[in-house]
Amino acid sequence: MIKAVSLFSGGLDSLLATKIIMDQGIEVIAVNFINPFANNKKMKEKQHYALSMSQKMGIELVEIELKENFLNLLRxxxxxxxxxxxxxxxxxxxxxxxxYQIMKEKKASFIVTGEVLSQRPKSQFLWGLSIIDRDSHLKGFILRPLSAKLLQETIPEQKGWVDRNKFYSFSGRIRGPQFDLAQKMGITDYPAPAGGCLLTDPIYARRVYDLLIHDELTMGNIELLKLGRYFRLSNQFKLLVGRNEKDNLELFNQAKPEDYIFTPSHSKGPTGLGKGIIDPDTERLASGIIAYYSSSPFEPLYIKIQHQGFSSPKMIQPISLSLDQIEKYRIENFPFEISRQKTKKTFQN
Ligand code: SF4
Known part of the structure; x- marks a missing residue:
């Protein structure tokens, strides 16, 4: 029996593509990718859906976690x-x-994707699809059943493993044809389109960009980006400030021995997690930011700094900062377009 490997994200398009191929008598192995930036609610739902649908359809699901290899792409x-x-x-x-590695392992003959021509900018336009085929060295072995009739014939079609007439000519962003096809196939419960990963979110992207240009892009640091407010105080030092009890606890728990923990000494307020090399000016600045978000009936307010290098916690009287002064250090306020040019220069040499 001919086998195929299907990229199975848990979205409707990949589900339809998989079903179309299975209906032609091909054995399908589904592959679900776990992207380090897919950590939002909708994408988690898609992952669960992929798992439950593969079970319902009686197909094997292989999960592949993208980690360092994905971070290298960003660099x-x-x-x-x-x-x-x-x-x-x-x-x-x-x-x-x-x-393709799974294809070789499972002795499958081709790859299936739910890509729809011109659905997304760049990567799903004809140019993008042909780049994907060329750079993966799988030209002719990637079948896209939802748009196959608009694309060049693939090897599985030429060899008669599948019938091209049973494929579709969907294109563009309109989702109606996919919804109609789902109904015809009896697929009624599927997650709403989730959009892209967190890297498509402008605020989140600026945080990742900050890690990138400071050469701090690691899996551990990515986890921290999902917490609190994010400040860059110097090239060597960044500060994350909790927005609520949950963030505060999480920041505290995520602190490594070399990190700095900032908390108001006698009042309610946020926890700050400082990472990097600190000097006295940065220490005062970080304390001023924590003080700004604290609610202290005690005057003067002191900020406690804990670090493995201190024999006992340090008490700092913070400088007074206005919101405007603080905002200057918020990563989200840094210019992005200019910075992206720098990324190209820095990382494409
Ligand atoms: S949005 Fe783009 S970068 Fe993010 S997971 Fe999808 S294809 Fe990959």
């Missing part, structure tokens, strides 16, 4: 970023390349 994307920090074309090539 040096061959095809640059999308609107924010999303290297979609490189990301697709990476996923196809990884799926």
């Amino acid at each position: 040096n994307p061959k095809y640059d970023f999308g609107k924010n920090l999303n290297p979609c074309l490189d990301c697709k090539i990476l996923m196809i390349t990884q799926a």
